[in-house]
Amino acid sequence: MENPLMNNKTQDKDLIKAFMAGNDRCFNELLNRYKGKVFTTIYLIVKDREVAEDLFQEVMIKVVRMIRSGKYNEEGKFLPWVVRIARNLAIDHFRKVQRNPIQNESDDYDIFNSVQRSEASSEEKIIKDENARYIRKLIQQLPDKQREVLVMRTYGELSFKEIADITDVSINTALGRMRYALLNLKKLAGESEKSRAYEETK
Amino acid sequence: MKKRNKEKDIIRFVFDEMKQTEADSFLTDLCSDDELWDTYEEVDETVAQLKEAEVLPSQESLDNIMAFVESSKDDVQEKAQEDNSTFLGVKLHKLLTVAMAIFLMVGVTSSVYKIRRSQNISPDHNNVAQTFQDEDLMLDWEGSQIDQSLEEIRSRIEILMSEDQ
Numbered sequence: 001m002e003n004p005l006m007n008n009k010t011q012d013k014d015l016i017k018a019f020m021a022g023n024d025r026c027f028n029e030l031l032n033r034y035k036g037k038v039f040t041t042i043y044l045i046v047k048d049r050e051v052a053e054d055l056f057q058e059v060m061i062k063v064v065r066m067i068r069s070g071k072y073n074e075e076g077k078f079l080p081w082v083v084r085i086a087r088n089l090a091i092d093h094f095r096k097v098q099r100n101p102i103q104n105e106s107d108d109y110d111i112f113n114s115v116q117r118s119e120a121s122s123e124e125k126i127i128k129d130e131n132a133r134y135i136r137k138l139i140q141q142l143p144d145k146q147r148e149v150l151v152m153r154t155y156g157e158l159s160f161k162e163i164a165d166i167t168d169v170s171i172n173t174a175l176g177r178m179r180y181a182l183l184n185l186k187k188l189a190g191e192s193e194k195s196r197a198y199e200e201t202k
Numbered sequence: 203m204k205k206r207n208k209e210k211d212i213i214r215f216v217f218d219e220m221k222q223t224e225a226d227s228f229l230t231d232l233c234s235d236d237e238l239w240d241t242y243e244e245v246d247e248t249v250a251q252l253k254e255a256e257v258l259p260s261q262e263s264l265d266n267i268m269a270f271v272e273s274s275k276d277d278v279q280e281k282a283q284e285d286n287s288t289f290l291g292v293k294l295h296k297l298l299t300v301a302m303a304i305f306l307m308v309g310v311t312s313s314v315y316k317i318r319r320s321q322n323i324s325p326d327h328n329n330v331a332q333t334f335q336d337e338d339l340m341l342d343w344e345g346s347q348i349d350q351s352l353e354e355i356r357s358r359i360e361i362l363m364s365e366d367q
Contacts, residue, residue: 024271039259053263060267060328064274128254153217153250160219167260182213182248187299 012078016067027064033080040155041083044089044147047140054092059086083156084166087148138188146181149174212242216249258302 011031018026038059043052063082066072072081139147148167152158158166164174213218215228232239 022275024268024275027271028268031264035264036258038258040256043257053260056259057263057266061270064271066268068274131251134254134256135251136257139252141256150252154249155256160217162215172210175213178213179209182245185248186244 020067020070021027027067030078031060034082035172037053037079037155037157041151042079042086042090044136044139044200045087046093046152051093055086055089059089062089070076079159080156080158080162081137083152084162085159086156087166134192137191138185141188142181142184146177146184150181151175153178207243208238209245212238212245214244215242315346318343 008055012030015026015030019030032039037058039052042055042059043049046052062085065169066085075099139150142150145167149163152163153160160174160178163178164171167174171175211220211228213223232242238239246356
């Protein structure tokens with residue numbers, strides 16, 4: 001029999017309540033619901049897949065512990081809450097390593113994309129994957145502050161006010177950073193296209 | 203300046219961060235301004251592409267997380283049970299300690315009182331002071347002496363009343 005809690009319409013707070021009552025499957029549902037957004041946020045902040053995988057696990061384990069200890073405020077939204085934890089852990093990570101993150105080129109040889117490719121080898125899927133990887137590369141080239149706002153708003157679904165609060169700037173500044181991030185993405189895409197065309201003519 | 207603000211408005215509109223009345227008004231502006239509309243389309247398209255760039259964690263990471271969820275469940279239950287029993291234990295222990303302390307205090311007080319009553323301590327004030335060395339105890343002793351005197355007076359009154367009858 002299908003569990004009534006396991007459908008897309010079930011609200012996060014209901015899943016959390018059920019998880020607190022001991023239903024682990026509800027956490028699995030939450031994990032499946034937000035794994036992409038949370039992981040993308042972390043990955044685009046730290047720019048390293050291996051570190052992102054570790055941090056993602058760390059974030060989720062922290063989330064489990066906090067929910068179980070009753071520290072989750074159900075009035076708040078689940079995803080922005082998790083993204084805030086993710087951002088803090090990413091900052092802690094940077095503090096620990098005390099250096100700029102190493103840009104890992106693993107996105108070029110993405111094992112997971114390869115798996116997906118072998119599973120669904122349609123041309124359309126390959127193009128889509130290529131395009132996604134290209135966009136991620138462009139995002140990674142953005143200045144840190146602009147990238148942070150873009151990632152937290154687009155994948156973390158934090159409002160501009162929430163972003164302004166946690167980054168300690170005004171909403172206007174957060175909006176301005178988003179605006180420049182989008183402008184720079186467009187510029188970077190243009191430059192990338194130019195260099196690609198140049199490579200082809202050589 | 204005005205253009206920059208319009209671009210910020212586009213961003214708020216695309217990310218659905220405008221109140222309905224403001225969004226309706228902005229939509230009217232969009233429809234009447236070609237340049238604004240083009241910028242809107244550009245931003246909207248870029249944001250849509252960004253959303254497609256989502257990347258998934260490895261299955262291994264997901265399995266590790268769920269393994270933690272399952273393994274720590276037992277810890278949570280054990281800890282909860284432990285906490286409950288400890289909580290009750292502490293309460294019972296405290297209750298017993300308090301009861302024993304009260305019992306001891308009452309016992310000791312009554313014993314001391316009985317001993318004092320049974321001892322025929324010298325009415326000499328100096329001797330008493332030397333014996334007890336404590337002003338409070340001396341006052342207790344004086345109190346018991348008064349009680350004794352009152353008892354004697356009461357018994358004499360009773361004798362007198364019975365003689366009268």
